[in-house]
Amino acid sequence: MFTLNTSRTFKQPVNLTIVDENGKDVKGAFTATFKILPHSESRDLPDDIKLLDRVLVSVEGIEVPGEDGQPLTGDELLSALKNDPSASVAMSSAYQRSIVKKNLPRN
Secondary structure (H helix, E strand, O other): OOOOOOOOOOOOEEEEEEEOOOEEEEEEEEEEEOOOOHHHHHHEEEEEHHHHHHHEEEEEEOHHHHHHOEEOOOOHHHHHHHHHHHHHHHHHHHHHHHHHHHOOOOO
């Protein structure tokens, strides 16, 4: 019998492209840990930022310097990533793509 854990978490690679100060694309990747959000809780979420507030658990392999130049950690790191337009779109896409892609019919 298959057992479904409805409060599961999973790790997913996140590919990110940003434009640097010279207008050049800089590509990188990191890993995000997400938790599954039930449909009953996701129906009324107005945008991707709210989705990340509910599903993003942690990240690894990415560094964001704080105002003092030291790397942010914990909730400060997650907030900085969710607040960055490129990072937030990349994380939302990784979450949604992982759910859809893994559950498409296989031939």
